[in-house]
Amino acid sequence: MNGADVSLAGFAHEIRDLGGVCFLVLRDRTGIAQVTLVKKMVDRALFNMVRSLSRESVVSVKGIVKAEPKAPRGFEVIPNEIKIVSSAEVPLPLDTTGKVECELDTRLDSRFMDIRRPCVLAAFEIESAVLRGVRDYFYSKSITEVFTPKIVAAATEGGTDLFPISYFEREAFLNQSPQLYKQMLMAAGMDKVFEIGPIFRAEEHDTRRHLNEAISIDIAVSFADDKDVMNLAEGAVVSAYKYVSENCKRQLGVLGLELEVPRTPFRRITYTEALEIASKEGKVQMQWGDDLDTETERLLGNTIGEHYFLMDWPSSIKPYYTQPYEDKPEICRGFDLMHPRMELASGAQRVHDYKLLVERIKEKGLDPAGFEFYLRAFKYGMPPHAGWGLGLSRLVMTMLNLENIRDAVIFPRDRMRLVP
Numbered sequence: 328m329n330g331a332d333v334s335l336a337g338f339a340h341e342i343r344d345l346g347g348v349c350f351l352v353l354r355d356r357t358g359i360a361q362v363t364l365v366k367k368m369v370d371r372a373l374f375n376m377v378r379s380l381s382r383e384s385v386v387s388v389k390g391i392v393k394a395e396p397k398a399p400r401g402f403e404v405i406p407n408e409i410k411i412v413s414s415a416e417v418p419l420p421l422d423t424t425g426k427v428e429c430e431l432d433t434r435l436d437s438r439f440m441d442i443r444r445p446c447v448l449a450a451f452e453i454e455s456a457v458l459r460g461v462r463d464y465f466y467s468k469s470i471t472e473v474f475t476p477k478i479v480a481a482a483t484e485g486g487t488d489l490f491p492i493s494y495f496e497r498e499a500f501l502n503q504s505p506q507l508y509k510q511m512l513m514a515a516g517m518d519k520v521f522e523i524g525p526i527f528r529a530e531e532h533d534t535r536r537h538l539n540e541a542i543s544i545d546i547a548v549s550f551a552d553d554k555d556v557m558n559l560a561e562g563a564v565v566s567a568y569k570y571v572s573e574n575c576k577r578q579l580g581v582l583g584l585e586l587e588v589p590r591t592p593f594r595r596i597t598y599t600e601a602l603e604i605a606s607k608e609g610k611v612q613m614q615w616g617d618d619l620d621t622e623t624e625r626l627l628g629n630t631i632g633e634h635y636f637l638m639d640w641p642s643s644i645k646p647y648y649t650q651p652y653e654d655k656p657e658i659c660r661g662f663d664l665m666h667p668r669m670e671l672a673s674g675a676q677r678v679h680d681y682k683l684l685v686e687r688i689k690e691k692g693l694d695p696a697g698f699e700f701y702l703r704a705f706k707y708g709m710p711p712h713a714g715w716g717l718g719l720s721r722l723v724m725t726m727l728n729l730e731n732i733r734d735a736v737i738f739p740r741d742r743m744r745l746v747p
């Protein structure tokens with residue numbers, strides 16, 4: 328490498344003018360490189376140009392590599408040509424050196440600049456690796472990737488948490504979940520499908536783990552029950568962790584993280600056991616039959632301390648498409664995959680019997696007529712099936728110990744933020 332010709336390009340991370348020598352530190356997504364200009368040895372105009380360069384301008388450099396123990400990575404570049412490709416205005420909207428702490432909102436307003444910071448970029452590169460780990464796992468299980476529509480006519484769960492849009496002469500909605508479409512693909516004989524795509528929730532929450540647009544990793548598998556797809560959820564999560572720990576060492580280093588691949592099998596506890604565990608640990612306000620409140624969830628997470636499954640939920644608090652136990656219909660084959668900090672995924676064996684499904688829809692106070700397009704798929708041969716939906720950003724934020732889901736989404740959408 329010493330003595331080799333190089334050409335590089337990147338952002339001007341830092342310009343240090345020491346009088347007789349000037350250092351231009353270039354940065355790209357892989358790191359930084361030092362370009363050294365000794366006043367006596369380079370063209371005067373070139374020296375002055377670099378000295379007055381504004382930080383974060385895009386610059387290209389041609390030169391020769393020289394070993395220099397004091398330089399970052401042990402090398403410097405002695406330039407013979409430097410071009411300002413695109414100069415940056417002053418002042419910058421954000422400090423990219425990380426020396427000045429800045430508010431999340433300010434950062435999100437100038438996200439393009441924020442992501443130039445290595446610790447911000449690292450999380451998104453890891454997110455891509457998470458997806459690769461998950462996809463590899465699905466391919467290894469011969470699961471077919473599909474796409475289902477995001478513009479739909481009806482709500483998945485009949486709720487009000489939908490964004491209406493105008494669709495020619497009609498009203499339509501942004502889909503809150505691919506649930507119904509995944510199930511219809513089981514009737515289509517596709518057997519095992521996965522989809523990675525956006526879900527839209529018009530909920531007015533203001534939390535660190537909810538957004539109004541999120542990426543969901545969804546699967547549906549025929550001739551499978553809840554336990555079968557719990558194994559697939561565990562496998563997908565572990566595959567993501569493994570892929571990241573093997574392929575993102577540099578990014579993990581930037582974040583100062585040592586990633587531990589979760590131990591398997593994940594603990595599996597029933598909803599009823601969960602209430603017992605939590606009430607031993609602290610004061611539990613909720614009753615059997617209530618959805619888990621945040622306090623109970625926190626108690627459980629602290630006690631268990633690693634990924635776990637919560638299964639056998641009361642049928643009354645899981646959606647109509649969740650299969651009740653045949654011998655004990657007040658509980659169902661629904662489960663949540665939990666990280667100690669929060670829910671990562673919800674899944675279940677689904678109802679595949681047409682009559683039962685209609686009954687369940689009515690019990691939830693919904694009108695089966697609104698689900699005709701979906702219900703038809705259950706009338707002409709429907710395999711028993713199961714599946715789940717897992718929030719990508721929650722997987723990334725728990726993996727990287729990020730405070731806020733907004734740190735795991737490039738352009739987050741919440742009640743207050745529609746731009747950029």
Ligand code: ATP
Nearest residue numbers: 528536537538539541670671672673716717718721
């Ligand atoms: P929560 O109880 O945490 O609000 P949920 O039970 O309403 O979530 P599901 O409908 O079960 O969510 O969706 C499946 C998964 O999708 C969740 O476990 C979560 O990882 C992710 N998810 C759901 N809603 C959101 C959201 N608003 N923002 C980010 N991720 C979400």
Ligand code: MN
Nearest residue numbers: 663670672673
């Ligand atoms: Mn859920």
